Amino acid sequence: MMNKSICIVFNKAPYGSQAGRELLDIALMAAAFDMPITALFVEQGVYQLLKGQEPDILDIKNHSATFKALPLYGIEDILVEEDALQKFNLNVQELVEIDGLKTISSSHAQSLLANSDFILTL
């Protein structure tokens, strides 16, 4: 039987909630079960990947570097919404370097979501 695909959608900036960190944990855990996983960063979720985060000042652990581990866990589809980068005046060079990270359009994201077996936001 084919494993069901999961699309994990990061749509919130850090560190107002633990959503980013928890979704990341879920992604790594699901990868251990060989489920096909896509990590999708949309809207303010693109801020999860911004370089230079120093949440230690708020006594919060910095999880942004852990995103680099995604490919090591076999998660190769790491997609960032182009429109969100533009809207927030960011470019890919300002994001943590993750192997295979790609930008996609909102309409591409829409069809990706339509074709995923499960979609998860937090």
Next chain:
Amino acid sequence: MKSLYIINQPQKLNQALPFISEQDGILLIEDAVVVATYGSVQANHQTLYVLVEDLIARGLKDKVGVEQWNLVDYPQFVELTLQYDKSVSWL
């Protein structure tokens, strides 16, 4: 695949819309039901539902623009989750 997008905060509807396909359904629950009372939503062909219990609780049931919104109660909510291939809570 047809998805049922469940939205529970008013500001989340517009954020989610670009990612929702034409064949999908959108169900407003909890605080998001207020959206059904202030005019039209820029939906493109998605079927729109709003949970009637949450409208009644807020005194908003008579303020819904009926032509665009389908009122559903909890049992119908359950039916909808079966009717669509998957449910997505867009938090």
